[in-house]
Amino acid sequence: MPSIHLLSDLLINQIAAGEVVERPASVLKEVLENAVDAGSRAIDVQLEQGGVRRIRVADDGCGIAKDELALALERHATSKIANLDDLERVGTMGFRGEALAAIAAVARTTLTSRADGSAHAWRIDGADRSVAPAALGAGTVVDVADLYYNTPARRKFLKSESTEYAHCDEMFRRVALARPDIGLQLAHNGRVVHRLPAADHARRVGALMGDDFLAQARALDADAGPLRLSGFASLPAYSRASRDAQYFFVNGRFVRDKLLTHAVRQAYTDILHGNRHPAYVLFLELDPAGVDVNVHPAKIEVRFREARAIHQFVFHALTRTLAESGAGLASRDEAAAVTTASAAYAPAARAPDERPRPFGGYGNAPPVQGRLAMDSASRSYFDFVGTAREPAGAANLAPAPTPTASAAPQDFRPTAFAPAAGRPIGAIATSLPQHADDSAPLGYALGQLHGIYILAQNAKGLVLVDMHAAHERILYEKLKTVLDGTPSVQRLLIPAVFSVSAKDMAAAEDCADVLAGMGFEIAPAGPQELAVRAVPVLLANAPVAELLRKLLEELREYPASEVVTARRNELLATMACHGAVRAHRSLTIPEMNALLRDMEATERADQCNHGRPTWTQLTMGDLDRFFMRGQ
Numbered sequence: 001m002p003s004i005h006l007l008s009d010l011l012i013n014q015i016a017a018g019e020v021v022e023r024p025a026s027v028l029k030e031v032l033e034n035a036v037d038a039g040s041r042a043i044d045v046q047l048e049q050g051g052v053r054r055i056r057v058a059d060d061g062c063g064i065a066k067d068e069l070a071l072a073l074e075r076h077a078t079s080k081i082a083n084l085d086d087l088e089r090v091g092t093m094g095f096r097g098e099a100l101a102a103i104a105a106v107a108r109t110t111l112t113s114r115a116d117g118s119a120h121a122w123r124i125d126g127a128d129r130s131v132a133p134a135a136l137g138a139g140t141v142v143d144v145a146d147l148y149y150n151t152p153a154r155r156k157f158l159k160s161e162s163t164e165y166a167h168c169d170e171m172f173r174r175v176a177l178a179r180p181d182i183g184l185q186l187a188h189n190g191r192v193v194h195r196l197p198a199a200d201h202a203r204r205v206g207a208l209m210g211d212d213f214l215a216q217a218r219a220l221d222a223d224a225g226p227l228r229l230s231g232f233a234s235l236p237a238y239s240r241a242s243r244d245a246q247y248f249f250v251n252g253r254f255v256r257d258k259l260l261t262h263a264v265r266q267a268y269t270d271i272l273h274g275n276r277h278p279a280y281v282l283f284l285e286l287d288p289a290g291v292d293v294n295v296h297p298a299k300i301e302v303r304f305r306e307a308r309a310i311h312q313f314v315f316h317a318l319t320r321t322l323a324e325s326g327a328g329l330a331s332r333d334e335a336a337a338v339t340t341a342s343a344a345y346a347p348a349a350r351a352p353d354e355r356p357r358p359f360g361g362y363g364n365a366p367p368v369q370g371r372l373a374m375d376s377a378s379r380s381y382f383d384f385v386g387t388a389r390e391p392a393g394a395a396n397l398a399p400a401p402t403p404t405a406s407a408a409p410q411d412f413r414p415t416a417f418a419p420a421a422g423r424p425i426g427a428i429a430t431s432l433p434q435h436a437d438d439s440a441p442l443g444y445a446l447g448q449l450h451g452i453y454i455l456a457q458n459a460k461g462l463v464l465v466d467m468h469a470a471h472e473r474i475l476y477e478k479l480k481t482v483l484d485g486t487p488s489v490q491r492l493l494i495p496a497v498f499s500v501s502a503k504d505m506a507a508a509e510d511c512a513d514v515l516a517g518m519g520f521e522i523a524p525a526g527p528q529e530l531a532v533r534a535v536p537v538l539l540a541n542a543p544v545a546e547l548l549r550k551l552l553e554e555l556r557e558y559p560a561s562e563v564v565t566a567r568r569n570e571l572l573a574t575m576a577c578h579g580a581v582r583a584h585r586s587l588t589i590p591e592m593n594a595l596l597r598d599m600e601a602t603e604r605a606d607q608c609n610h611g612r613p614t615w616t617q618l619t620m621g622d623l624d625r626f627f628m629r630g631q
């Protein structure tokens with residue numbers, strides 16, 4: 001049996017390097033962050049061969065004293081924290097004392113540094129740790145050559161020079177965006193790629209994101225107590241097809257955080273077409289004690305103590321900024337111009353005055369809120385199921401509000417609690433049947449809560465319905481029934497054309513039969529473009545491009561034969577999810593009642609396709625107990 005023994009320091013460091021030094025860009029990140037932490041005003045980066053051959057970073061920061069040079073290359077040696085308290089409120093980029101040790105273990109590394117007040121500089125060689133006098137005016141030069149020269153297994157994982165360079169460039173941009181006060185320069189193979197003098201935020205963002213981004217973005221600066229959110233967020237007209245122009249910094253650190261991404265995404269929900277992505281550079285600042293940065297080897301994820309509050313703050317600050325800017329209008333223009341979305345949203349169902357309008361075209365109504373509310377109304381529950389309603393359901397249906405009524409100014413309420421068009425909230429109760437009877441087990445709608453839940457009154461008390469989940473289940477069941485036969489097809493007046501990847505193109509071709517069987521008629525419209533000419537009636541008003549992209553993504557994972565049989569229901573679930581009315585759409589009372597009746601008529605309506613409940617009941621007894629009535 002092999003004996004247990006301690007690993008050598010070099011091997012320990014090489015193993016640790018696996019976490020920290022994934023590729024040249026991660027070396028660049030660590031070395032740049034050290035330069036930032038050293039209080040530098042100017043940083044110069046030189047790369048050779050995508051950073052694999054050499055990464056050299058020179059700064060004018062505080063430098064490292066001669067007798068600390070060797071320590072800087074040791075693991076667990078840092079000048080940035082001393083105890084747990086420091087760690088819990090760390091204000092520097094680094095704090096582990098790992099990076100240089102890891103880098104020196106997998107690349108030929110030298111540090112040359114002249115500490116403030118020192119007569120000259122000293123250089124340490126990472127390989128033998130020898131220290132010798134050197135010439136340098138001020139600051140530190142870190143030179144990292146031949147990455148992975150001693151770990152060939154890892155070297156094999158490096159990609160082409162241009163790919164590795166692209167990652168380095170991205171890393172450089174992140175630091176440059178976070179710190180406009182520092183002058184930065186980057187050269188690759190001797191050619192200067194970025195020359196960024198110290199500047200204010202706007203100028204730096206313009207230099208890196210492009211002036212067209214700045215022109216189409218709104219600046220924001222909001223605070224709430226200890227929280228501050230500032231930066232720039234694009235108006236929908238500047239949206240992108242990918243997520244590549246999204247930068248979020250928390251206390252100066254670039255992060256990729258689900259919570260923050262979600263909050264941003266949500267702020268754009270109503271104003272951005274589904275397959276477009278916003279561009280933004282946002283800075284969240286908060287007390288360092290409120291955020292744990294020690295959760296990821298590359299420090300790219302963080303954990304917030306007050307996650308909910310931060311989500312709310314970011315969502316609201318961004319929503320407000322976008323609203324002030326007339327973003328809703330821009331999105332409509334853009335949707336029509338860029339994606340032919342107009343074809344996807346059943347033109348016939350649109351109110352006559354729903355043309356794109358110039359900013360402020362609604363008289364006294366707050367222009368954007370109004371616009372958003374109307375967008376919601378125009379794609380409400382009726383739009384989604386109106387054409388496909390079964391006769392039984394239709395009998396229960398209160399008359400649909402006319403499009404002009406739903407666009408009436410009264411409906412432009414900023415809150416999602418939208419009474420039936422034009423009626424004050426107080427009047428709703430009188431429109432309820434006096435006795436909610438057994439014929440309507442789920443009762444009659446009272447209103448909508450934050451655009452997510454429907455509140456209804458039935459014989460037992462209060463019913464709460466998750467609008468999206470319930471509609472998703474109804475659509476799913478309907479799709480299943482319909483697709484057992486020949487699906488009714490809705491031809492689009494104008495085909496919806498959208499761009500797809502080569503892979504999706506191939507999947508569309510391979511699975512044309514499967515898709516036709518579901519009611520989609522699709523044909524290539526260009527080398528990387530698909531045209532949708534018909535969709536299943538049930539999905540006539542769903543966002544077609546978004547839906548099909550999702551379907552193709554799933555289809556290309558499996559052979560066509562498998563799709564038709566085993567995976568059909570999964571595909572239907574995807575269709576239902578994308579076809580279902582989204583949260584934050586305001587529904588009118590009759591629309592809500594129609595949804596309740598549909599739920600009653602649908603099998604398994606109690607749970608959505610993901611197994612979450614779609615509704616719950618609070619009886620009068622529950623409420624009496626809560627308010628301690630009669631005790």
Ligand SMILES: Nc1ncnc2c1ncn2[C@@H]1O[C@H](COP(=O)(O)OP(=O)(O)OP(=O)(O)O)[C@@H](O)[C@H]1O
Pocket residue numbers: 030034035038059061062063064072073077078079080093094095096097098099100101140
């Ligand atoms: N450019 C620099 N200028 C001045 N001091 C530096 C520089 N680079 C490194 N140092 C010193 O070397 C120490 C070790 O750096 P290293 O990057 O390994 O660890 P760290 O930055 O403290 O923590 P982390 O591993 O989280 O980056 C730092 O704490 C700092 O004192």
Ligand SMILES: [Mg+2]
Pocket residue numbers: 030033034093094095099100
């Ligand atoms: Mg560091």
